[in-house]
Amino acid sequence: MSILIKNGTVVNEDGMHKEDVLINDGIIVAVGKNLDAPENCRVVDAADKLVMPGGIDPHTHMQLPFMGEVAVDDFYSGTRAALAGGTTMIIDFVIPAKDSTPIEAYKTWRGWADPKVCCDYALSMAITTWNDKIRDEMTEVTKPEYGINSFKFFLAYSGMFMVRDEEFYQGMIHCSKIGALARVHAENGSVIAEKAKALLAQGVTGPEGHTQSRPEELEAEATNRACVMASQANCPLYVVHVMSKGAARAISYHRSKGAIIFGEPIAAGLGTDGHHYYDKDWLHAARYVMSPPLSRDKSTPEALMDLLAAGELHLTATDNCTFNCHQKELGRSDFTKIPNGVNGVEDRMAVVWHKGVNAGKIDPMRFVQITSSTAAKIFNLYPRKGRIAVGSDADIVIWNPNDTKIISKSTHHHACDFNIFEGMEVRGFAETTISRGKVVWENNELHVEAGAGKFIPAEPFCPYVFSSVPHRAKMMAPRMVVREHERVAEITMNQEIRAQNQEMST
Incomplete structure (x- = not known):
């Protein structure tokens, strides 16, 4: 079935124009003024609305087994929620x-996702240990039949996911070799583990202990350390969930030195702050437990948005990893046992619009960049994804910039029983979402089908990420100084070799 979107303003990262958009068989086939509707075509009126590329959330954890529990948003409920908020991948x-090993885990995740996803998806791969087999399978999964082009390393979660610095460094050297982007969860896991033990020994057992065990300085230190090591490995680096000013400053500093670093703040860090950890209601405080924690500095959300506006940070995500209240209760007497994670995939775009565009910090074109097109570029999916253009996938959101809504657990589509943005009124939201050329969200109703989304392989050696790496390699090549005594020895050796050759010839 064809769809013609008429009377809207098309917004891409590099321009805004009053144009119509014609879709056929899941692909955009025409963009222009006064397009005619073909036979049997559905016409969608987008008057006074913005027609934008569907959002891309580059950081989610659907049905993740973690801390003895499994995240309640699986690939069905999680992608339903995404579509309701205008995110189409x-x-x-x-x-x-x-x-375990990368290939073994990859097959497990594909088995979970493929029958359930309602929108398109790609996969990134975490590396939680290091040996020759892991290195070889990293190479293998970058092949087209697997479609992985990024690997994440944890500098947190000691004893669970965390890798040592030398493992991280070796992993990045290999990432650079195989054309894969390195991603990092930057916290100092070893110090966090010691601080958590000390706090528990002093009787601090509630959610306030979580944030005290993970002070912002440890995120900033680990971010700086990761950036230094990435530069030494000549490997592009993507810092996930940038939660503090210090971490953001570290990224900005290393980029000013020419390093290839991308910074990703998330909806939670842009929309709320860490004062919740000190709420008298234990369960209220526990709902906000995530890592790194929300900043206790109430000016941080606005500062992170300022850095997005300035281009010092580059795109937004959610780290969506939801646990119900009864799961959070598992840490009632020990904050280290509270499952880490919050919602965000449904509300990210509305929160970013409200905190960015409505606040006058970014324009709609920058909004498209930080919610869609930059992610598409970084993960080598552009312009198939992240753009309204002929030949691009028909993943589109029709955005209502004028009306308001109130975010609430009573109306969201997540499987979790709370929402960290509860009660927030936002102006601007996804009125209609089109995924793979089908209208899946309109009139506040979802029309989705499990398995309708598809896995999208991501190719390595993305030009947007890797184009300068070979030139940096030349500049970083080892230099050897031949000193005078070494030169004399070299001349003497060459003379002896010539003499021997002459004797042999005679």
């Missing part, structure tokens, strides 16, 4: 246990 994480 997610990038989820395959996270092998330390006794």
